[in-house]
Each structure stands twice: as structure tokens, then as C-alpha cells.
Amino acid sequence: MESWRQQPLVFWIFILPGGLWLLLFFMAPLALVWLFSFGERAGVIGIEITGTLANYWEALEPLYLGLFWKSLWIAAIATLATLIVSFPVALAVSFASRQMKPILLLLVILPFWTNLLIRTYAMIAVLRTNGYINYGLEGVWNGVSAATATVGLGALPAFQPLTLLYNNTAVIIGIVYIYLPFMVLPLYATLERLDRSFLEASLDLGAGQWRTFFNVVVPLAKAGIISGIILVFIPALGTFLISDLLGGPDSQLIGNVIERQFKAANNWPLGAAMSFLLMYVTFAVLALRSMFMNRDV
Amino acid sequence: MSNGGRPMVQIEQVSKRFGNVAAVDDVSLNIAANEFFALLGPSGCGKTTLLRMLAGFEQPTGGRILIDGEDMATVPPNRRPVNMVFQSYAVFPHMTVADNVAYGLKVVGVPAGEIGPRVEQALAMVRLEGFGGRRPDQLSGGQRQRVALARALIKRPKVLLLDEPLSALDRKLREEMQLELVRLQQAVGITFVIVTHDQEEALSMADRIAVMDKGKMLQVAPPQELYEAPNCQMVADFIGKMNLVSGRVTGAEGTRLTIETSGLGTFELDRGYVPKGEVGIAIRPEKIQLLRDKPNGELIAWPGKIAQLAYFGDSSNIYVELESGLRIACTRANQSRQDSVAFKVGDPCWVAWQPGDYLLLDS
Numbered sequence: 001m002e003s004w005r006q007q008p009l010v011f012w013i014f015i016l017p018g019g020l021w022l023l024l025f026f027m028a029p030l031a032l033v034w035l036f037s038f039g040e041r042a043g044v045i046g047i048e049i050t051g052t053l054a055n056y057w058e059a060l061e062p063l064y065l066g067l068f069w070k071s072l073w074i075a076a077i078a079t080l081a082t083l084i085v086s087f088p089v090a091l092a093v094s095f096a097s098r099q100m101k102p103i104l105l106l107l108v109i110l111p112f113w114t115n116l117l118i119r120t121y122a123m124i125a126v127l128r129t130n131g132y133i134n135y136g137l138e139g140v141w142n143g144v145s146a147a148t149a150t151v152g153l154g155a156l157p158a159f160q161p162l163t164l165l166y167n168n169t170a171v172i173i174g175i176v177y178i179y180l181p182f183m184v185l186p187l188y189a190t191l192e193r194l195d196r197s198f199l200e201a202s203l204d205l206g207a208g209q210w211r212t213f214f215n216v217v218v219p220l221a222k223a224g225i226i227s228g229i230i231l232v233f234i235p236a237l238g239t240f241l242i243s244d245l246l247g248g249p250d251s252q253l254i255g256n257v258i259e260r261q262f263k264a265a266n267n268w269p270l271g272a273a274m275s276f277l278l279m280y281v282t283f284a285v286l287a288l289r290s291m292f293m294n295r296d297v
Numbered sequence: 298m299s300n301g302g303r304p305m306v307q308i309e310q311v312s313k314r315f316g317n318v319a320a321v322d323d324v325s326l327n328i329a330a331n332e333f334f335a336l337l338g339p340s341g342c343g344k345t346t347l348l349r350m351l352a353g354f355e356q357p358t359g360g361r362i363l364i365d366g367e368d369m370a371t372v373p374p375n376r377r378p379v380n381m382v383f384q385s386y387a388v389f390p391h392m393t394v395a396d397n398v399a400y401g402l403k404v405v406g407v408p409a410g411e412i413g414p415r416v417e418q419a420l421a422m423v424r425l426e427g428f429g430g431r432r433p434d435q436l437s438g439g440q441r442q443r444v445a446l447a448r449a450l451i452k453r454p455k456v457l458l459l460d461e462p463l464s465a466l467d468r469k470l471r472e473e474m475q476l477e478l479v480r481l482q483q484a485v486g487i488t489f490v491i492v493t494h495d496q497e498e499a500l501s502m503a504d505r506i507a508v509m510d511k512g513k514m515l516q517v518a519p520p521q522e523l524y525e526a527p528n529c530q531m532v533a534d535f536i537g538k539m540n541l542v543s544g545r546v547t548g549a550e551g552t553r554l555t556i557e558t559s560g561l562g563t564f565e566l567d568r569g570y571v572p573k574g575e576v577g578i579a580i581r582p583e584k585i586q587l588l589r590d591k592p593n594g595e596l597i598a599w600p601g602k603i604a605q606l607a608y609f610g611d612s613s614n615i616y617v618e619l620e621s622g623l624r625i626a627c628t629r630a631n632q633s634r635q636d637s638v639a640f641k642v643g644d645p646c647w648v649a650w651q652p653g654d655y656l657l658l659d660s
Contacts, residue, residue: 200354201387203374203453206402215404219391 037272047268048087055273064257064274074168074243075236076284078175079288082183083225083230085176090187090224094194108184116178124172127164127246134161148186166248174242179235183228190224191217221233234282253277303366305330305488306351306456311360312488313346313512320346321439322512323360326458327347328505331335333489335484335503337496339535343512344492351490352381365455380449381458385466386441388433394444395419395429401452422481450485457482459491463498475580496536500524508532516593530577530658536612537581540625541658544578556657560623561599568657577658584626584654587615587640588647598649601625603640617648 005011037056037140041051058064093104111119126132145156159185164170198220200211218225247253254274261264300426313321321343328334336344343596348361349355353374355643362369364378380401398416407415420426423443433441442462449457462478463471479502482489500520500552507517508531516528529531534541547563548555549571554559558578592598601619610631617625625648640646 195385195387197383197385197387198389200352200374201383201389201448202400202404203354203382204352204379204381205404205448206375208375208401209406211404215400216389220389222391 017038033272033275036268036275039272041267041269043265051280055269056277058270059273059277064254067252067257068277068281071237074171075175075233075239076254078172078179078236079229079233081172082176082179083228086180086183086187086228089180090184091193093188094182094191105188108181111177113179116241117177120174120242123170123177123246127170127173129161129165130162131164135165137162164247166251168247168251170246170248170252171243171251174246175232175239176235178242182231182235186227186231187221187224190221190227194216194220223293226292229287230289232264237281238278277278300538304328305332305365306490307363307366308347308351308426309361309363311344311347311350311357313350313355314358319343319512321350321357324508324509324512324514325360325644326514328488328490330488333479333502333504334491335499335501335506336490336492336509337506337535338509340492340494342508342509344494347509348381348460348490348492351456352379355378375390375401378455379452379458380452381455381460382442382445382449382462384461384508386438386465387443388436388448390433392433393429394425394431394433394436397433397444398429398448398451400449400453410593415451419447422450422484423447423659438465439463439474442466442474446481450481450487454487458491459489461492461494464495471498472528478502491598500536507617508535510535524581527595527656527658530579532656533577533579533656538626538628540580540582540585540640542578544576546574546576554657560619560621561595562621564597564652565658566655572657572659577656579656579658580625580650580654581656582614582626582628585625586649587617587627587629588649589610592649595651596649599625600647603644603646605640606640608641617646619648 035049036047038051038053039047040054041054042048077205089108093108096104114122124131128134138161140155141159149155164173194217198216199212202216203209207215238255238258239253240259243251243253243256244259257279258271258274261267261274267273306326306328307327308324308328311324312319324343334501336347338344346355349465350357351364351368351369353372362456369377389400392400395416398419399412402412402415403408405557416429417426421428423446425440425447428436428440429446433444436444437642442444442465445462449515458484463474463587466474475498477488477510478491491499500523503520505517505519507621508522508523509517516523516532518526518528524536527536532539533539542558543559544556544558546554546563547557552569552571553565553567554571555563555565556576556578561578586592586596589596591600601617603615604618604624605616605627608631617627619625624639629649
């Protein structure tokens with residue numbers, strides 16, 4: 001490493017391809033969108049950068065502000081649900097035998113190998129009125145019904161399938177499913193490194209399993225929990241595909257609105273302003289994180 | 298203790314198998330109340346597994362463990378009357394020293410008013426007064442060790458388990474903590490069971506020592522007996538330094554044996570019993586006198602020449618090659634500043650010892 005530092009040429013050769021790529025295809029478009037957010041539509045495809053703040057005022061109208069707020073809520077609830085679902089999974093993987101660990105991790109990562117769109121459509125097949133969950137429930141219902149009929153209690157009324165799709169719950173279930181690996185992996189990484197003797201010390205001192213979990217495991221896994229929350233919350237906040245496919249008419253999130261501004265509504269300046277407002281929220285979350293992490297580490 | 302002389306810990310034919318490997322193999326052992334007991338052995342001998350079975354982190358695959366007369370088979374770790382000091386200390390990094398020490402009282406619902414004074418008292422006992430507000434990462438290794446001790450002792454366990462507690466400390470601190478642990482044990486009157494691979498540690502601290510190897514209990518004895526009368530070659534070799542030669546019993550008249558050795562000739566020995574077949578003959582290096590001239594009288598003496606010198610400051614190890622080719626190590630205290638220069642490599646000399654200093658060991 002030392003000798004590398006003395007070779008500026010090597011440094012530049014290594015940094016240049018990636019640096020240029022980021023500059024051309026990330027920083028430049030981002031700057032462009034930022035400029036658009038201060039512009040006005042001129043004709044069908046033209047945008048004139050006038051320095052106006054009108055797009056931001058429009059984006060902060062109660063209608064959109066409500067959608068921002070709702071998106072924050074949905075993302076927060078989904079992130080919490082992901083955390084609750086993921087923690088036992090990560091714990092189980094970290095306690096699994098050495099032979100089982102790679103297999104279990106593979107199972108967690110496996111959905112990544114499938115296209116996001118296809119995974120989301122698959123959720124429709126599971127959740128819809130004649131989907132697998134309702135099939136399963138119907139089977140149980142009919143079985144119970146047959147049993148009550150035989151013992152002379154009479155059959156149950158016909159099975160009413162649950163409405164699991166096209167509502168906010170479906171969107172939350174979708175987010176949890178899609179982003180689960182982003183939570184499980186950082187949690188697993190922290191739990192894996194956790195010295196088992198901390199858990200044994202807690203048990204030894206008279207704490208039960210639950211107390212040990214909340215008093216020792218959770219605080220010591222804080223770094224992983226925060227990383228997981230960030231990794232799930234930020235994409236969940238901007239999601240539009242999941243809410244589009246699984247959500248109902250009242251499940252529009254800010255991501256959908258932004259998408260519509262850029263496509264159907266052809267209002268790039270407003271879409272750009274909304275995008276940047278969303279990005280500022282993200283920055284605020286990240287700032288909050290570094291405050292948490294710095295406080296007592 | 299009013300338990301009618303019953304041992305505090307009873308280990309009855311305990312085994313622990315991992316697959317077909319026996320980490321602990323049919324071990325039986327009683328540890329008395331208020332005893333400072335050491336489990337000693339090389340790494341992988343099963344001593345830590347045995348300790349973890351006392352704590353409840355491992356379940357025996359055979360036999361049973363009783364603590365203060367109560368069978369521990371179905372008692373989980375958090376309900377056992379024992380506490381442990383971990384090798385890594387396991388002081389919770391996210392809690393202050395005081396919170397660490399208070400943890401074991403809080404989780405069992407001791408009233409808050411009682412916890413404060415007891416924490417103070419426990420910290421004073423390990424000489425950490427005023428450290429309650431510190432965080433573990435602000436402490437040295439030795440201080441963290443004391444926190445771990447206070448945290449365990451505040452629970453007033455019947456047995457305190459210590460897993461290699463001093464192995465992470467440097468030599469000076471380790472010697473200090475050895476004295477400290479003995480002082481603490483006498484002060485609190487709790488049974489201490491310590492696991493160590495360091496024989497000096499075991500010899501200097503423990504009332505009794507159990508030497509383990511490959512899951513088996515080889516010998517259980519007070520330190521002096523273990524050192525002066527080891528019951529097998531493994532124990533003799535593991536505890537302290539030892540000159541060991543193999544021998545064969547060629548004649549026996551009652552318990553008076555004629556033993557033929559490789560390197561030390563043939564001699565007679567009476568140790569009150571008749572071993573079978575191959576035996577080991579051993580002499581401690583510090584029991585051997587190193588002389589310029591052949592001694593007179595009772596001493597057994599062999600001529601040789603100095604092969605190697607190792608200077609340790611307070612003592613030197615001198616290796617003498619006998620005419621038979623056997624190398625004998627002898628330890629000399631460097632009692633005077635000039636003493637260590639008395640012998641040089643190649644000097645002719647005599648090694649001599651009392652006939653009573655021979656140890657007869659079954660192989």
C-alpha cells in the first residue's frame with residue numbers, strides 16, 4: 001500500500017474508469033435533474049431553466065405533502081416489519097452449523113437472482129383472491145367444515161376468500177419480501193461477529209433467553225440493525241413498482257407520483273423537484289444515523 | 298457451611314462426547330466447600346468442557362453433576378448457583394462498569410435500593426472503587442478482569458467458575474492477580490474452580506489440583522503431592538521439569554525391586570508396591586547436585602560433562618551428558634553473583650542425588 005501511494009500514476013489509472021463512469025452517468029444526470037427542478041416546461045420536450053421555485057411550492061402542496069407523509073409511514077412500517085421478520089432469520093443463520101450456514105445464506109440471497117418485476121408478479125399469484133394463500137385457507141376451511149358436518153354440528157358457510165391484494169397491506173408485504181435480504185445480511189454479519197460469551201455471561205448471571213436477547217443481543221447488534229434499516233428504508237421510501245403492482249387505488253406513493261411526472265404527465269421540472277425533496281429526506285435519515293452511531297461508540 | 302461435610306460439587310462418572318470423540322471421559326470428582334480447586338491440563342484435555350458442564354453451557358452425555366447436593370441435570374445455566382468468569386471476561390461493552398456489576402441483580406429483580414450499595418461493595422472488594430461510571434473500553438485488561446470478578450461475586454454464588462482467567466494478562470499482572478484471587482477466595486469463602494493450562498498458576502493458588510489429559514482425570518492431589526509424588530509419567534512430565542528414563546523391573550523381593558534402566562544402570566528401589574512391566578524412573582532437576590569431584594557417602598553419583606547451559610537469572614538449567622549418553626538436566630539457584638560462571642560447557646563434572654529422590658512411575 002505504501003508503495004502505491006508513491007505512484008500517483010497508478011492511483012489515477014485505477015481510479016479513472018470508475019470515476020469517469022460515475023461522473024458521466026451519475027453526477028452529470030443528477031446535476032441535470034437538479035437544474036430541471038428550477039425550470040419551466042417550454043413546449044412538449046423543452047425545459048427552460050428559469051431559476052423558479054414554483055416546482056418546489058407545487059411539490060409541497062397538501063396533496064403531495066400528504067403522499068410524502070404516507071410514503072414515510074408505509075416505508076417505516078415496512079422497515080419495522082422487515083426488521084422483526086429478519087432478526088430471527090439472521091439469528092438462526094448465525095447459530096446454524098458450519099455446513100448449514102452457506103446453504104441458509106444462499107436461500108436468503110436466492111430471490112436476488114430473479115428479476116424484481118417477476119418476483120413482484122409472483123407475489124400477485126400468492127396474494128390474489130384465487131391465489132395460494134386463499135387456496136390454502138379454503139382447504140383448511142373446507143376440512144373443518146367437513147369435520148363439523150360429520151359430528152353433526154352442520155357445515156360451515158361457504159369460504160369467503162380474503163382480500164389480500166391491491167391494498168396498503170399488500171404493498172407492505174411486498175416491500176418486506178423484496179428487501180428482506182438487505183436486512184438479513186447486515187444483521188447476520190453483526191451477529192456472526194458477536195462473541196458468544198456475552199450471551200453465556202448474561203445467562204450465567206441469571207437472565208433468561210428473552211432478557212438476554214433484549215439486554216445483550218439487540219444492543220450489541222445495533223450497528224447491523226441501523227445498517228439494515230437504512231438499506232431497507234431508503235429504497236422503500238422511493239418504491240413505485242411494488243405499490244404500482246400490489247397496491248390499490250389508495251396505495252399511491254410518492255414514487256408513483258414522481259414516475260408519473262416524468263412519464264404520463266410529462267412534467268419533468270415537478271418530478272425533479274419531488275425527487276430532490278425525497279433525496280433530502282434520505283439525507284436527513286442518514287444524518288440521523290451518524291448521530292446515533294457517534295453517540296456512544 | 299452447614300452441609301454436613303458433603304462436597305460442594307460432586308461430579309459422578311461424567312462424560313461428554315462430541316460425535317465419537319470423548320472430550321470428557323468418565324470423570325469422577327468431589328470438590329469441597331470453600332476449596333480453591335484447579336483443573337489443569339494441556340489445551341484440548343477437556344478441562345474447559347468440564348467447567349462449562351458445571352456452568353450448564355454443555356450437557357453431559359453420561360453421568361451426573363450435583364452442586365450442593367442438587368442434581369443439575371435439568372437446571373438451566375441461569376438457575377444454577379454458580380457464576381463464571383470468562384476467559385474473554387465478556388464484560389458487556391454497552392454498559393458502564395456499575396451496570397455490568399449490577400446486571401446479575403437487576404435481572405432477578407433485586408430491589409433497586411439494595412443494588413446500589415451491593416455494587417459499591419463488590420467494586421470495593423476487587424479494588425475498583427470509583428470506577429462505576431467508566432465504560433469497559435476505558436479499562437485495562439486487568440481492570441476488566443476485576444469487573445468480571447465483581448459481576449460474578451455480587452451474585453453470591455455457591456461456586457465461582459474461572460475459565461483461564463489470567464491467560465490474557467502479562468506476567469507481572471498475572472502474578473499480582475494470582476495473589477489477589479487467593480485473597481478474594483479466602484475473604485468471600487466461596488468454592489473456586491479454576492481452569493488453567495499454567496501449572497505455576499495452579500500450584501501457587503489451588504488447595505487441590507486435578508490434572509487432566511485427553512478427557513481423563515489423571516491425578517487429583519494437593520500441589521505438593523502432585524509435584525513430589527506424581528502418579529504417572531504424564532503428570533510427572535506436565536508438572537514442572539523432570540528427568541525421565543525408562544526402566545524395567547528385573548527382580549522383586551517383596552516390594553524391593555531390582556530395576557534396570559537405560560542410562561542410569563541397575564539399582565534397587567522399594568516404593569511399597571510392585572508395578573508391572575515397563576516403568577519410568579524420574580528425578581526432579583532441582584534435586585540433583587552438580588559437583589566437581591565424586592561425592593562420598595550415600596549419594597548416587599554419575600560422572601559426565603557439561604553439555605549446555607541456560608541462564609534464567611534467578612536460576613540456571615545445566616544439562617550434563619553422562620558417559621552412557623543420557624542427558625540429565627539439573628537446576629541450580631544462582632545464590633551468588635559469581636556462581637553461574639563456575640561451570641562452562643565441556644567441563645567434566647559429577648551429578649549426584651539422594652536415593653530417596655527417585656520417583657517410580659507406571660508407564
